[in-house]
Amino acid sequence: MNDTDERVDTDERVVRVPRGHDALRDAATGDSAVTVHEVGPTGVGAVDPLVTATADGETAFYVDPGPDRVRSAAAALADGERAGNAGSPDAVVDGDGWTDALPHAALPGLDRERHLLAGCGWRRPASADDHESAGGFVDADAETVRDAATDLRGRGWGDWRRDEPVGDLWTRVADAGTADPVVVVNAHGTDRGTTADALLLASAPFEVLEGADAAARAVGASEVVVYANEADAVAVETVRDAAESYPDPAAPFSVVTGPPVYRAAEPTMALEAVEGADRLEARLRRPDALPTLGDGRASDGRPALVHTARTLGHLAIALRQNGDSTRLVTVAGDVESSATVELAADEPLRAAVEAVDPTGETEAACVGGRFGGLTDSLDVSADPDALAGADLGTDGRVELLAADRCVLAFVGRAAQFAADANCGRCVPCREGATQLADLLRAVYDGEYDAAGIAELTRVMDGTSACDFGVDAARPARTAVARFDDHLAAHAEGRCPAGSCFEGADTATDSATGAAATDGGTPGVPR
């Protein structure tokens, strides 16, 4: 029996293989006694691609197995063996409480509570039946949705209400009788290949679509546009399939892609991309009005509610579980492979690090996305107020920096990226990022102007037209505040991480303790 859209029978013997791995699927297929389901990734690089075999409530886990291992597991299952006896699994979970969620297993990232991610690696992403079996498609009226959104805060820099509650906005829109609003699901967020938004589209698209559908009901929207990165081909295809099979949506879905550049996730540039603009730049914002989606003329546009896939996915969970307090955090950087995990809002970020295998001793981390804040402590919680209090970013990404990773080089690259990747519209971002990169470059030549960097980042943060420029100031600002000695050492020709100067004598003067000044020439830091 092959993949079908029929409801999962708990008596079935099921092998779940990751979508897109045809050899694994073919290896599992062949015996009619075993059902094969193609599922999305779990989000945890250390276990993906993951194959599971389930029979009689017992599930066996196979981490990155070859076809032979999958074939033998499927054959054993077909022979009536217990799942735990089939083909030397990496973990086994018994008990029959896991019919609609990936069981918690003693594997990295899978040994903890998962709500929004519960179906990742378990449910067939485009199967409405699987989603319904898991309690999905909650029939909540508009007021119930708005109430559920009261405490729901926008997730990520692509959300028009980043870190702010979305419910009050929706209530204002509904109370004002705003004509013909449109819900835009911003799942574009591209950040070096790993984003929670793309994971949700590829692995749990119905959570996102259900949240978007509920939002459409809450504000009386006439259309839901899902906006994704054209480079995320699997995510785009999967969410298209799911949208087509969504039962009785409140408003029709459409799926639109944008170019694979970082700035295309900014909410107003997302709208520009959906409108078909051939050049993306930020729009000005009015503090008292929603942005519009139209044909390029502001006066003709419909009010647009731009929320990330994460925000809307969390809404679906809040409706189902009568509240939601988790946040998705992706851990990347100097790790063997990245992982996206779900933290309770009051849980420290270091809990997410348990899902990854760092490639070296971690000395620092960049918290909050591409333009996150540098810190040497992950004791702060994932709560946006706590993160803001620590001048860290809230974009749900933690990048670990190993001991040999230079903080100056890291924030310098971030500044150079900002200079190269900004839209070009406003001076504090366009010219500010260029000058910031130059100020950081000058440190290698012995000119460390901490006050100048602080002044420039203050102005970028305070006067940029959109959050690209606001955020771009953060890496350098926090590096100066927290890694001042590290930066100052470079001005003396010494890199504490030992990675910036080719042929450098990094020894210190035994008599004075001062750093050697003969630092050689700047090389190519990691």
Added chain:
Amino acid sequence: MSSDRRDGEVPALTEDIRPGTATDPDPGSDAAATVTVDGTEVSVSEGSTLLDAVEAAEAAGRGTPEGVGGTAAEVPALCHYGREGIGPRSTCRTCVVETEREGLVAACSHPATDGATVRTDAEQAAEARSVNLDLVLSNHNLRCTTCGKNGRCELQDAAIDADVEEPRYGVLDDRSAYEPIDDSSSFIQIDRNKCILCNRCVEACNDVQVEGVLRVEGSGADTRIGFQSGVETMEESTCVSCGHCATVCPTGSLVEKGIEDATTIQIPGFTQKNSVGKVHEGSGETKGPMTPKKGDGATERQRASEAERETANARDAAAEERRDWP
């Protein structure tokens, strides 16, 4: 009109105009408002911005013994034009003021809401205007002595008013980074090294004259004023030489031919045209009365197939990470 013109040669009035800029909301207030600027209460009409209020306060204080409005005069609002429906582009951010409700805002594009309180002299606002003005100068070719706009340049005026003597970030003085001066047109010379990307010329060309010639193109440091027809020079473009772009240009970036050396220091061989050492010359061909057509009104990217467009997008994405460090 020539009677022997081929069919379809007359440009259609419905020609697609693609200025390359975002769809901004209307920045003005929804209603008349009373705003307090540096302690002076002023009333402004519906559709006003905070910059209107700042200017009203300056006008109200002009000539009074207290000199109220003296601080308002410190707000350069360099890219602001305020006429003919042009702007606000709100790019330069040299109009930043501090508001009680929203903190630092760009006055030129912020609606004047009733009861708003504005301080132009707040420390952070003054710092922001100063830094942003220096950032504009950092990417401006400061060869004023060969510039035809020397003495009638809004950037020069703003820098003088702000007592800029030595800009924090220097000025554009890297000859390898200079763009050639486009001297190809018989009517208008373009020196992009002096462009501050205020977008006035693009709006004059598209929104006022409805010619659809100029556009903003590129991103990051490569952002520049280009042509919607995808050509490189003014001579090849669909420009009708109306001159509106040169009229609104705040600097010496777009200057009418014949006066590009009007204020150049009188030293033989010392001209605006040879000031950066690279020039796009005209072809010397005699032009007919009609300018070239824009064709289908699309840039190269717009005409491209889906596959070509995706390739170009991927190239853009790669360009984001192009620079080595340090």
